[in-house]
Structures are given as C-alpha cells and as structure tokens.
Amino acid sequence: xxxxxxxxxxxxxxxxxxxxxxxxxxxxxxxxxxxxxxxxxxxxxxxxxxxxxxxxxxxxxxxxxxxxxxxxxxxxxxxxxxxxxxxxxxxxxxxxxxxxxxxxxxxxxxxxxxxxxxxxxxxxxxxxxxxxxxxxxxxxxxxxxxxxxxxxxxxxxxxxxxxxxxxxxxxxxxxxxxxxxxxxxxxxxxxxxxxxxxxxxxxxxxxxxxxxxxxxxxxxxxxxxxxxxxxxxxxxxxxxxxxxxxxxxxxxxxxxxxxxxxxxxxxxxxxxxxxxxxxxxxxxxxxxxxxxxxxxxx
Amino acid sequence: xxxxxxxxxxxxxxxxxxxxxxxxxxxxxxxxxxxxxxxxxxxxxxxxxxxxxxxxxxxxxxxxxxxxxxxxxxxxxxxxxxxxxxxxxxxxxxxxxxxxxxxxxxxxxxxxxxxxxxxxxxxxxxxxxxxxxxxxxxxxxxxxxxxxxxxxxxxxxxxxxxxxxxxxxxxxxxxxxxxxxxxxxxxxxxxxxxxxxxxxxxxxxxxxxxxxxxxxxxxxxxxxxxxxxxxxxxxxxxxxxxxxxxxxxxxxxxxxxxxxxxxxxxxxxxxxxxxxxxxxxxxxxxxxxxxxxxxxxxxxxxxxxxxxxxxxxxxxxxxxxxxxxxxxxxxxxxxxxxxxxxxxxxxxxxxxxxxxxxxxxxxxxxxxxxxxxxxxxxxxxxxxxxxxxxxxxxxxxxxxxxxxxxxxxxxxxxxxxxxxxxxxxxxxxxxxxxxxxxxxxxxxxxxxxxxxxx
Numbered sequence: 211x212x213x214x215x216x217x218x219x220x221x222x223x224x225x226x227x228x229x230x231x232x233x234x235x236x237x238x239x240x241x242x243x244x245x246x247x248x249x250x251x252x253x254x255x256x257x258x259x260x261x262x263x264x265x266x267x268x269x270x271x272x273x274x275x276x277x278x279x280x281x282x283x284x285x286x287x288x289x290x291x292x293x294x295x296x297x298x299x300x301x302x303x304x305x306x307x308x309x310x311x312x313x314x315x316x317x318x319x320x321x322x323x324x325x326x327x328x329x330x331x332x333x334x335x336x337x338x339x340x341x342x343x344x345x346x347x348x349x350x351x352x353x354x355x356x357x358x359x360x361x362x363x364x365x366x367x368x369x370x371x372x373x374x375x376x377x378x379x380x381x382x383x384x385x386x387x388x389x390x391x392x393x394x395x396x397x398x399x400x401x402x403x404x405x406x407x408x409x410x411x412x413x414x415x416x417x418x419x420x421x422x423x424x425x426x427x428x429x430x431x432x433x434x435x436x437x438x439x440x441x442x443x444x445x446x447x448x449x450x451x452x453x454x455x456x457x458x459x460x461x462x463x464x465x466x467x468x469x470x471x472x473x474x475x476x477x478x479x480x481x482x483x484x485x486x487x488x489x490x491x492x493x494x495x496x497x498x499x500x501x502x503x504x505x506x507x508x
Numbered sequence: 509x510x511x512x513x514x515x516x517x518x519x520x521x522x523x524x525x526x527x528x529x530x531x532x533x534x535x536x537x538x539x540x541x542x543x544x545x546x547x548x549x550x551x552x553x554x555x556x557x558x559x560x561x562x563x564x565x566x567x568x569x570x571x572x573x574x575x576x577x578x579x580x581x582x583x584x585x586x587x588x589x590x591x592x593x594x595x596x597x598x599x600x601x602x603x604x605x606x607x608x609x610x611x612x613x614x615x616x617x618x619x620x621x622x623x624x625x626x627x628x629x630x631x632x633x634x635x636x637x638x639x640x641x642x643x644x645x646x647x648x649x650x651x652x653x654x655x656x657x658x659x660x661x662x663x664x665x666x667x668x669x670x671x672x673x674x675x676x677x678x679x680x681x682x683x684x685x686x687x688x689x690x691x692x693x694x695x696x697x698x699x700x701x702x703x704x705x706x707x708x709x710x711x712x713x714x715x716x717x718x719x720x721x722x723x724x725x726x727x728x729x730x731x732x733x734x735x736x737x738x739x740x741x742x743x744x745x746x747x748x749x750x751x752x753x754x755x756x757x758x759x760x761x762x763x764x765x766x767x768x769x770x771x772x773x774x775x776x777x778x779x780x781x782x783x784x785x786x787x788x789x790x791x792x793x794x795x796x797x798x799x800x801x802x803x804x805x806x807x808x809x810x811x812x813x814x815x816x817x818x819x820x821x822x823x824x825x826x827x828x829x830x831x832x833x834x835x836x837x838x839x840x841x842x843x844x845x846x847x848x849x850x851x852x853x854x855x856x857x858x859x860x861x862x863x864x865x866x867x868x869x870x871x872x873x874x875x876x877x878x879x880x881x882x883x884x885x886x887x888x889x890x891x892x893x894x895x896x897x898x899x900x901x902x903x904x905x906x907x908x909x910x911x912x913x914x915x916x917x918x919x920x921x922x923x924x925x926x927x928x929x930x931x932x933x934x935x936x937x938x939x940x941x942x943x944x945x946x947x948x949x950x951x952x953x954x955x956x957x958x959x960x961x962x
Contacts, residue, residue, distance in 0.1 A: 220562045227569055241676060243623065245683045247690075247915040249908035254687070281624035414744065453930030506622070508687060508915065 232494055239268060239275070239487055239500040241282075244473055246480060248438055250417040251507050253382040257419070258282060258315075259503040261290035261443025262322070262486030263307070265300050266500070275487070275502070276310050282504055284315045285381045289369070290443040291322020291392060291423030295490055299328035301360050305367055312368035316379055319369045320390030320421035322444065324490070329361070330354045336397040348400045349374045372421060374405040378413070387416040395427045395462075403431065410435045417507065425469040425483055426462050434477040439507075447471040447485030451497040471501070511670035515581055517574045521567070521940055525947040532950030539954070554956050564945045571937045576926060579933070581665035583674035585682050585923040586642070589657040591914075597655040600693040600918065607659055610639045610685050618684035625672060625680075632668040637661060637681065675923055682921035689918060694911040695736075699729055700904040704893055711778050712885050713870065716768040719892050720760050726896065727756035730903055733910070740913075742906045752903045759895050767888045774881040775873040784874050787867040794860050794867075801857035808850035812843060819843050 258279055268274040279287070289311075293304045311317045323333045330351060332338045345353050351373060355361055361371070370377050372390020379386045389409040393402040409420065410432070418437045422428045425442035448457010448470035457470030471485035485501040536547065587610070591600050599605050609615065616630035639661050645654025661681065663674045707718040730753035741748050777783045824836040926933075 216562060220565050223562075224565060224569065231573065240673065241623070243676070243679050243683060245686070247912040249905065249910075249912040278624070281626075283624070451927070453927055453933070455930075456927075506683070506687075508690070508912075 232496055235497075235499050236489075236495055237268075239278075239502050241278070241502050241504055244482060244503065244505045245508060246439065246505065247508050248417055250415065250438070251382075251384045251386075253384070255285045255381050255384060255386065255417075255507045256283065257286045257288060257505045257507065258284040259288045259290055259441050259443075259482065259484050259505065260293075260311075260487060261423075261441075261484035261503075262292040262446055262488055264292055264295050264324070264486075264488035264490045265303050266488030267303075268487075268500075272307055272310070276314070278502065279311065280314050284504075286379055286386065286388075287311050287315045287317045288388070288419070288421055288441055289317060289319040290421050290441050290484060291320055292324045292443065292486070292488075292490075293319075293322070294324055294328060296324040296327035299324070301328075301363065305363050308364060308367035308369040317367075317369035318372055318377065318379070318388045318390070318421065319364070320372045320423060321392040322423035323392070323394070326392060329356060331356055334393045334397050334401065336401070339393075339397050339401045349402060349405050351401075374402055376405075376409050378416065385413070385416040387413055387418045389418070389420045391420060391422040391427065392424075393427065394424055395430050398427045398431050402427070406432055406435070410437060424462065425481060428479070428481065429469065429476060433479050435479065437479060439505075440479060440481045442469070442481065442483045443486050445470050445483065445485075446489055446495065447498045447501070449489070449493055449495055449498065453497055457498075511581070511665065511667055514574055514577045515665070515670075517570075518578065518940075521571070521944060525940070525944040528944075528947035528951040532947065532952075532954040535954035536950070551953055554953060560945070560948055560952060563948065564941065567944050568937070568941045571940055575937055575940070576933060579926045579929065580673050580675070581670060583663050583678060583924055583926075585661045585663075585678040585921055587659045587661060587682060587685070587919055587921045589919050590917050594657040595655060600914075607639050607641065609688070610659065610661060610681070611637060612688075615681065615685045615688050618688060619677070619680040622684055623676065623680040625677075628669055628672065632666065633677070633681070636666045636669045637663050637678075675925055678923045682923065686915070686919060686921060690911070690915040693918070694914060695733060695907050697904045697907040697911075699725060700900045700907065702893075702897055702900050709778070711783050712771040712776055712882075712889075713768065713783075715889055716764055716771065719767070719889070719896065720764045722896055723756045723760035723764060726900055726903055727753045727760070730756065730906075733907065737910070740906075740910055742902075742909050744905060744909065745902055747902055747906055749906065752899060752906060755899045755902070756896070759892060759899065763888070763892045763895060767885065767892060770881075770888065771885055772870065772873050774885075775875075776881050776885055777874050780874045784871050787871050791864050791867050794864050798857050798860040798864065801853045801860060805850050805853035805857060808846050808853060812846045812850065815846075816843060 260279075269277075289308075293307065294300055308317055308319065321329070326332075326334050330338075331354075334351070339348070339351075342354055344350065352358075352361075365371055370388075372388065373392060374390070376387055376389035379388060387409070389406070391402050391406060398406075406420070409418065414436065418439070420428065420437050420440045422440055422442050424444045425440070428440050428442070445457065445460035445462070445467055448460055448467055450458040451470075452458060455466070457467050459465050460467035460470060463469065469481075469483055471483050474481040474483065482503065482505060484503045485498060487500040487502065489495050539547065589605075593600060593602065594605065597605050611634050613630050613634075616633045619625075619633065620628060620630060639659055641656030642658035642660055643654055643656050645656065661678060663678050665672075665674060669677065702722060704718075707715050710718065730749045734749035734753060738748070738750060771777075819842050823839050823841050825839050826834065827837040828834055
C-alpha cells in the first residue's frame with residue numbers, strides 16, 4: 211500500500227513539475243537570428259517575422275513582445291498569419307497589435323487559415339472558393355468578407371494587408387517587393403497562382419519576399435520561382451519537438467513534418483519557417499519555446 | 509545565484525554520488541568479515557523494502573532541467589574559412605589573417621547591437637569567449653607546421669553574461685564577424701560610381717582624355733575582377749567581368765576616338781587661344797626633355813665606344829635551375845647596362861617628340877578656325893557619358909552580385925545547438941542518474957545493515 215502511495219505521489223509530482231515547466235517555457239519567447247546575402251540590397255535590412263500568435267500576449271498589452279521588437283530596430287515587420295483564433299477571433303487584439311507594430315516599422319500582414327476562417331466563414335479551400343460568389347476575379351476574395359468592417363479596421367492601423375496582393379517597400383535605398391499568399395495547396399490554382407506568377411515576373415530588380423502562411427503550396431507549385439525569400443509559419447514547429455529529431459506533427463504533413471521550422475534551401479528558393487509565437491488548443495507546445503524570428507538581409 | 513547552481517550542479521552531483529558510494533563501500537569493507545554471502549543475502553532481503561525511488565526521481569528531474577540549462581552557459585561554434593588564400597593564413601585581399609579579429613571590439617559591439625542585448629558590454633563578451641584553431645600547429649618543425657582554416661569559438665558564461673543564451677550569443681558573434689569580414693574584404697565598387705563633374709566645362713580634347721581614362725579604369729577594374737573568377741556571370745544581365753571590360757574598352761576605342769577625331773578635324777575648342785598657348789608652353793618644356801634624352805642617349809653610346817674593348821663582354825655564372833640541374837648563366841655586365849640605358853633614352857626622346865608632333869598638329873588645327881561645330885561635340889560627349897554610366901552600372905551590379913555570392917562562400921559558421929546535442933544530453937542524464945542511484949543504494953544498504961545490527 212505504502213509503495214503504491216509512494217508511486218502515485220511520485221507520478222503526481224513528476225507530472226506537476228513537467229506541467230509547470232511547459233507553462234513556464236511557453237510564457238516567454240526566444241529570438242532566432244538569421245542572415246542572408248543579396249546583391250539587391252545595398253545596406254543591411256532587418257526584417258522581423260511574427261507568426262501564429264493566436265491572440266497570445268507576452269506581458270500586459272503584449273508589451274514584452276513589443277519592447278523587444280522595438281529594441282531590435284526592424285526595418286520591416288512581416289506578419290505571417292494566424293494573429294487571431296478562428297473560433298473566437300479577437301479582432302481588437304489584432305487591431306491593437308498592428309497599430310502598435312506600425313508605429314515601430316512598416317507592417318505587412320498576410321492572412322493565415324485562422325483569419326480566413328474568421329473573415330470568410332471557411333478556410334480558403336478549393337471546394338469553398340470554387341462554389342463561392344467571387345465575382346470576375348477568382349483571386350479577389352473581398353466579396354466573401356462576412357464583416358468588411360474588420361478588414362477596414364485592420365487597414366486603418368497602418369498595416370498593409372496582403373491577400374493575393376503585393377506592395378513595394380522602399381528601405382534604405384532598396385526596393386523590396388512583398389507579396390501575401392494565404393490559399394492552401396488545393397486552391398492555389400486558380401485562386402492564387404496568377405497573382406504569384408505576376409509577382410514573380412514583375413520588377414525583377416526588386417528583392418522579393420513572399421509571405422505564405424503555409425509553406426506547402428509554395429514548395430509544391432513554385433519551389434524554383436525567382437523569389438528571393440519566402441516566409442511561412444503555420445506548423446508551430448511541429449508542436450511537440452523531440453530533441454535531436456525535430457517536430458512531431460503538423461496538420462498538413464502529419465508525423466515528423468519536413469517543414470516544421472527553420473531555414474530551407476530548395477531548388478533556388480530560400481524558405482524561412484517560423485515556429486510561431488503561440489498555439490491553438492491542445493496539445494501544448496513542448497520543448498518548443500515560442501519563437502521571434504529576426505532576419506538580416508545584407 | 510542560479511547561474512552558480514547550474515554551473516556547479518554537475519560537479520556537485522558527481523561529488524555527492526561518489527561520496528555516497530564511498531561511504532557505503534567503507535562501511536561494507538568494515539563489515540566484510542561477515543562474509544560476502546551474508547552481505548548478499550542481507551542485500552536480497554532489504555532490496556525490495558527500500559523506498560529510494562522518489563529521491564532518485566527528484567534527482568532525475570533536476571538532471572532533466574539543470575543539465576540542459578548548463579548548455580546555455582557553455583557552448584561552441586565552428587568557423588570554417590573557404591576562400592583559397594585561407595590555407596596560407598591570409599585574408600581574401602592577401603593581408604595576414606588574424607583570428608583575434610573574431611573577438612575585436614568592433615565585432616563584439618556589432619553582435620551586441622545586432623541582438624539588442626541589454627546589460628552586457630563588449631568586454632563582458634570578450635571575457636566569456638575564446639577562439640582557438642581546431643588543429644593547433646607550431647613552427648618548431650616542418651611536420652608540425654599547420655595553418656588552420658577552422659576555428660572553434662568557445663563560450664563559457666560569466667556572471668555578467670549568464671542571463672543570455674549561449675547559442676544566441678554565438679550566433680550573433682559569428683554573424684557580426686561575417687558581416688565585418690565581408691565588409692572589410694569584399695571587392696570595393698565605389699570606383700564604378702562615375703562622377704563627371706570634374707570634367708565639366710573642360711576643353712573638348714581634355715574631355716576626350718578624361719573619358720578615355722574613365723573607360724580604361726572600368727575596363728581595368730573588370731579585367732582584374734575577371735582574374736578572380738573568369739567564369740562568373742550575372743544572373744540578371746548575363747554579363748561576365750570580361751564582357752563588361754570589353755564594352756568599356758570598346759567605348760574608348762570607338763566613341764572617344766571618334767570624338768577626338770571630330771574635335772581635331774573641326775578644330776573646335778572652348779577657348780582656342782588659351783588652349784594653343786597652353787600647348788605651346790608644354791612644347792617648350794617637352795623640347796628641353798627631348799634634348800636631354802637625346803644627350804643622355806649620346807652619352808651612353810659614347811661610353812660604350814670608349815669602354816667596350818676594356819670591359820668583359822660575357823660573364824658566365826655557374827648556377828642550378830629549379831630542377832636542380834647545373835647550367836652556366838650569363839649575367840648582366842657594365843656594357844649591357846650602358847646599352848639598356850641608351851635604349852631607354854632613345855625611346856624617351858621618340859615618345860616626347862611624338863607628343864610634340866601631336867601638339868603641333870593640334871595647334872595647327874585650332875589656329876584660325878572659327879568653330880561652330882560644338883553642338884555635335886557636346887552631343888558626342890553626352891552619348892559617351894551615358895554609355896559609360898550604363899557600363900559602370902552593369903559593372904557595379906556584377907560586382908555586387910559577385911560580392912553577395914562570395915559572402916556566402918568566404919566562411920561558414922555552425923553554432924552547436926542544444927537540440928543537436930539531445931542524444932548526448934539524454935545519455936548524460938541517464939548516466940548521472942544511474943550513478944547517483946547506485947551510490948545512494950550502496951550507502952543506504954550499508955547503513956540499513958548497521959541499523960539492523962543495532
């Protein structure tokens with residue numbers, strides 16, 4: 211009896227310690243620094259990538275996160291989607307954060323699947339889009355907006371929203387063309403492919419960054435496109451990271467995903483995947499501290 | 509405080525484990541006269557009744573948290589140099605490579621700025637980081653002489669730097685070093701930013717000279733870059749260093765020469781009187797120079813006539829060639845020296861006379877002309893400037909692209925990540941837990957035996 215009791219107490223303490231450790235390790239974020247070279251950039255341009263926050267706050271009003279972003283002095287801020295949760299989207303959270311970020315540096319925001327579900331009622335799957343009343347342009351999803359006011363509020367923060375769109379940022383004498391793609395692999399054609407083709411072909415002298423919340427459509431359709439950098443998130447680093455092995459699973463790739471996080475060079479494409487800053491539902495992130503990505507382009 | 513705990517945990521745990529084991533062994537040695545069989549029987553009797561599990565579990569959990577945490581305090585990175593001169597201990601520009609540059613104030617301050625690190629100075633970082641070659645050679649013997657192209661950057665936290673993650677610090681330091689290295693040693697393309705303002709308002713023939721020199725400088729620079737990697741081709745324009753060099757020389761040989769021919773043919777100048785005066789004055793000085801060169805030439809020829817018979821004609825020196833073969837080398841002697849000098853002065857005289865003749869021709873062309881063909885000359889100058897600007901732009905893009913590619917090739921820096929060391933760490937956690945459990949059991953058994961006897 212005593213042995214059983216000892217065993218139960220030991221197991222309880224172990225589980226308690228591990229749970230406390232998971233909560234503690236997820237309460238802060240680590241910073242990952244990357245560097246890449248390009249002849250298109252004269253002076254070093256610093257880009258900070260925020261992905262998969264899922265309404266997560268680091269400190270009251272996200273002040274810890276904002277403080278670090280401010281201190282790191284970015285030239286561009288890229289939001290790679292999933293700022294809010296699909297079930298209970300807190301748009302005020304997104305608006306406040308975008309407004310604060312826009313005061314630090316120009317913000318370019320491409321939607322993730324959670325925003326899309328919250329904005330359009332469903333993720334941008336082929337079946338949904340093919341049957342939807344899109345109008346003449348199959349790549350313009352604005353007729354599907356459930357609440358256009360949300361979109362306007364986000365635009366009102368100063369952040370540049372990129373939904374199958376591109377914008378040019380002039381940074382330190384360099385032209386940086388940033389595009390946003392948020393369809394998935396199934397709906398890439400015909401609901402994003404033409405935009406990406408235009409994005410690749412126009413303005414070849416600019417440094418091009420494509421924000422694609424999901425890495426899969428890019429790697430499936432355009433791994434050899436003339437895009438200098440693709441920035442993604444979505445897979446949360448594989449949620450549970452097994453030390454020495456990598457991420458355990460992702461929604462798109464299943465167990466042991468290839469694109470769980472980090473820097474990838476594939477067929478001429480540089481792909482930077484953030485492990486993200488938050489999570490959504492269970493399981494929690496284990497051995498997978500939230501990550502703020504800082505990239506210096508020299 | 510936490511830094512001290514984490515930093516000394518390994519040592520403390522090993523010490524406690526060994527102390528427990530030693531205590532247990534000493535007590536057991538003392539009881540060894542009871543016989544091994546008795547002790548074994550006693551061990552079998554008590555082993556199931558022990559309840560050391562929670563303590564071992566606690567130590568296991570501590571190992572799981574504190575041993576990985578210590579990796580944040582002690583980590584390393586490896587920098588490998590890839591350019592060809594590295595194996596000779598040189599920088600890409602031929603100057604001496606110095607590993608101490610990795611920890612220079614400029615690099616460390618760059619790392620601090622890059623990471624926006626607070627409460628840490630370059631000196632703190634310098635105190636916590638050491639650099640050493642992967643293979644340490646020496647100059648005592650030829651066999652031991654080795655120039656390393658790989659360097660280990662070792663970080664051992666101090667109380668000032670303990671709040672930072674070692675992996676992040678080394679990433680920042682290696683990135684800052686790479687930035688500094690590329691900035692210091694990549695090709696400088698500032699020569700390609702053309703500035704025509706100094707030739708503004710210059711006379712037409714001076715403009716010809718200026719434009720020709722500009723074209724030559726682009727051509728020469730591209731030719732020297734071609735020496736580094738002849739096959740390098742721009743992905744944007746498709747040009748090579750050699751092709752851009754050829755474009756620049758083509759401008760000099762066609763457009764600039766056409767401009768010069770036109771200016772001379774039409775005899776145009778912004779101020780013909782002043783220009784003619786300038787050439788006449790220059791000719792006076794050059795005639796002196798020509799006379800001086802002619803006199804020197806004659807002196808040398810006279811010296812040869814005077815001393816030729818008295819001086820040795822051939823001196824042969826026994827020599828070994830590079831293949832260690834013996835041969836007789838003919839060395840230069842006094843008469844050879846006189847002859848070489850005579851040739852030199854003769855060439856100088858001809859060159860100066862050539863210039864005088866050219867100036868006379870220009871003077872003849874400019875004298876008595878009324879001008880009126882300036883518009884076409886201006887248009888030609890404008891065309892040449894535009895063409896040179898275009899070629900300089902192509903050249904600059906090419907150099908930038910080459911630099912960007914070289915920046916990736918100069919070196920690689922790999923920081924040892926905690927995740928990559930997971931297997932080693934798991935083995936260490938298991939080994940240290942087992943060592944502690946063994947020591948604890950041994951001690952507990954020996955003391956349990958003692959308690960039982962009492």
